[in-house]
Amino acid sequence: MLTILFDGIAYGMLLFVLACGLAVTLGLMNFVNLAHGAFAMAGGYVTSILTMRMGVPFLATLPIAFAAPALLGLVLERTLYRHLYSRSHLDQVLFCIGLVFMAVAAVDYTMGSQQQFVAIPAWLQGRVEVLGIQMGVYRSFIILVCGVLALALQLVLTRTRFGSRLRAAVDDPRVARGLGINVGAIFAVTFAVGSGLAGFGGALGAELLGLDPTFPLKFMIYFLIVVTVGGTTSITGPFLASLLLGVADVAGKYYVPGFGAFVIYTLMIAVLVVRPQGLFARAR
């Protein structure tokens, strides 16, 4: 039983890292970035190429899997996304979907459509038994890394000067600009970090979720569920929502396999009926 709980938490943590970047851009910058999965895919491919073709150790590739999509995000933000902040959500969605299709086609063309693999070091494989619970080592690793990451994000956003500047810039860009805050630069950095986190999640998740060019399309729905259920005004919302969804998904598939695929959607509908603004968000 506890093994199911453990697997669910690991899965939820992974969902969180993949989706938190989206929560940041959507919630804080009010931009519907459906192309988020493309950055996650970029991270996954960076790790895959480095570990499988160049023999770089897995852990060493993780910072690169963060940096490369972050850089990509920064460039795209300055050249493309910037022009869409003031446009309607529909324009933003259409733009991002176009970007996703271009990313899928580009990766398909350069890397081929087959599954890519990631080489995990031996000490991260296998299972250990702790207090009678069977735990996968790699899943424990994910829980640990993602837990630390969630905590760090929360602290940055609520306790640092950068966090308060960001919130100010989102609440009222004009006033923030008047107070001498460089709104453009803050948005660019935030977007880059969000993209980098997605890439990091993609690199961590490639082992469990698989990696092929359709990744951004396959997982877009999961990101969106996390963000809608959790609400977008904080980091804790999506975090708790990811855990809830992860555990519900795994437990549902274990106990009622026939219905398992629908548990996550049923949960989302139920939450949205009761709290349309998201489970952990204050009503606006």
Added chain:
Amino acid sequence: MLRRTFLTLAGATGLMLAASAGALAQEAIRIGLILPMTGPFASTGRQIEAATRLYMQQNGDTVGGRKVEIVLRDDTGVADVTRRLAQELIVNQKVTVLAGFGLTPLALATAPLSTQAKTPQVVMAAATSIITEQSPFIVRTSFTAPQVTVPLAEWAAKQGMKKAMTLVSDYGPGHDTERAFTETFSKAGGQVDNLRVPLANPDFAPFLQRVADAKPDALMVFVPSGVGSQFMKQYVERGLDKSGIRLLAEGSVTDDDILNGMGDVALGAITAHHYSAAHDSPENKTFVDAFQKANKGMRPNFMAMGGYDGMHLIYEGLKKTNAQGGEALVNAMKGLSWTSPRGPMSIDPQTRDVVQTVYIRKVERVNGELYNVEFASVPNVKDPVKAAKSGSN
């Protein structure tokens, strides 16, 4: 004066007509090859295309005194596109044969067209049993899911396994596999539990935990080939490979094209299929060497085999009919038998489906690379679903 001009004109017209009729007789035989060359199933297209090119390179591009041309079209794995392309190939390109068809829905969408136009349709990949029943012009050179599953279930029962579980992706070929395994294994006195996994399923953890708790003697798996590697990894991660549960799978799970990338987690998996690149025969050795030489070392998989034998079938059929198409060509294909790199095979004259040897294999490391090594075989296997139907009639 006027009369003379008229005569000259008429003569010239007549000459032109005669010339164009001559050109028609010389016109090439076109084979309309429809494959998913892009999109998630592009590897299927790539393999089959490479195999058909190789066949033409080895056997020349003329049959019965006429040139053979391949007209390749990319359907991206979407059924309505396949149908549109098939129509275009029949009407505008006047193809003699349609071939390819990477997935079941793609073959089904084209079936009515091939009946209407009386154009033979050679299915080189799709593996659901019902396909050949959808048009009297469909001939298949790949395999059917039940065809390879039934021998595997029989083998498992013979090994003394009593309790088995199936884990299949929730779609057509998965259901076919589940039914074939369950029926055969139960008939042999075994007990089977079924488990279905959603097709879009990122994490196998809960399903594998169920398997671990149930502790069957064997787990029979069928998932689409790309997902297979993910499944294998999680199977080993959960320690199921050391728990005494034997892993059985339909052969596309350990597809030759990606088997090497899966790594050691795939070692020891027992699968049943009609082709392995490691098949030990002189024909296969020649085929694999030539294929790898022509394609930068890419290993041929069962898809390539289906394409290669599909071309062979078309060539032999055309030889028998003197390059005639239509009904004559389908009739010529019925009952043809030959020794393919996969082993002996033939086309069942009743069902137009493939009859072939099914091999039981085990993933092993050979010369540093992973291969499906065959260790048992069942000759002359027909599609069991259609065999059962004709038996009851």
